[in-house]
Amino acid sequence: MRLLTHNSLKNNSAAAKGKGFPLKVTVAQIRVDEQDGIDDDDDDDTKIRFIQGILPNIDWPALVAASQAMGIPTLPPTLTEDLAENRVFLVALYHVLMNVHLVQGILTCPVTGREFVVQNEIPNMILEEEECEAVRF
Incomplete structure (x- = not known):
């Protein structure tokens, strides 16, 4: 699972x-x-445009905490x-967001303490039936 x-x-x-975030x-x-070197090629421009496009949607404190937990x-x-x-920073941020993977671990809810297991980079976010709100059809 990527950051x-x-x-x-x-x-x-x-x-x-x-409030489970x-x-x-x-x-x-x-x-x-591995991260490629930073240079002026089209690949870096693509990475920078990608990061600039998603940056408004990133919860920065959550990213900082998760990256610290991942070393x-x-x-x-x-x-x-x-x-x-900053071009150099944006390419480095791309590396953090896209090239750092949680392979095995646990994601814990800050409110309930519910643990979601991550195995083979896949988080299991499936809720049990009793955890869901009553739904009427």
Whole structure:
């Protein structure tokens, strides 16, 4: 599971009452894919455009906490406008979001303590029937 994925996951159970975000990361195994060097090629431009497009949707404090839990303490505590325009930073952020994978671990709800297992990079976010709100058809 990529850090980008983690940033969009939450516990949607009735018990979490809409406040099941961000999920705390407990790492058993991670994988970090190699990052290409930073240069002026089209690949970096694509990465930068991608990051600039999704940056408004990223919960920065959740990303910082998750990256620290995964052994990457290098993200700044706050995202400034200067950083959001810095080419080197954006390519490095792409690397953090896309190339750092939680292979095995646990995601824990901050409200309920409910644990969601991550195996083979796939988080199991399936709720039990009793965790769901009553639904009428």
